[in-house]
Amino acid sequence: MKKNNASPIVGLAGGIGSGKSTVTKLFNALGIQSVDADDVAREVVLPGSKCLSKIIDRFGANILLSDGQLDRRALREIVFKDKNERLWLESITHPEIRQLISTQLEKATSSYVLLVHPLLFETKQDQICQLTVGIDVPTSLQIERIITRDNMDNALAESIISTQLSNAERLSLTDMTLKNDSNLVDLNDKVMELHKRILDRLEKRE
DSSP: OOOTTOOOEEEEEOOTTSOHHHHHHHHHHTTOEEEEHHHHHHHTTSTTOHHHHHHHHHHOGGGBOTTSOBOHHHHHHHHTTOHHHHHHHHHHHHHHHHHHHHHHHTTOOSSSEEEEETTTTTTTGGGGOSEEEEEEOOHHHHHHHHHHHHOOOHHHHHHHHHTSOOHHHHHTTOSEEEEOSSOHHHHHHHHHHHHHHHHHHHHHHO
């Protein structure tokens, strides 16, 4: 399903705290380009954007930081405690995110391009991928990483994880698995091996 001679798309799926950013950097070091849905999600709510304007209309100007940027922490506190607010937010941001992801993927020139997405299957973005990789990580380790990284309390961390597919559900849908429960040296070795396997699988599909 290669479109306009663009690079084949390999979806990298993993929940919050699974280490997607670290894994992506290791692939980037091998010359593989990537499009990160979390980065795109930040871009569609930049000052002056349609999405941010709608968010301000709904929650008021106090949802902004002093520099006019969206207070993502405050918004996260709201939407992960109220399902209806989360669904509303997704209804205005997901179409914009999907369009910008598509635009960025089409610009890729590496042997394949990673689509890094915490909600790859939930948003059905797996349907544009030639292969999918799931990051395998224990939930307890996810929670530990989130709390340390984002200075978040345990309850909110668990609430966010509960809105995503479980580790087992996600891995049951992916073509390949990458276990991320050890150190960086071990992870780098696994990424290099996975990179070779991906190239081999893509070559066989051509």
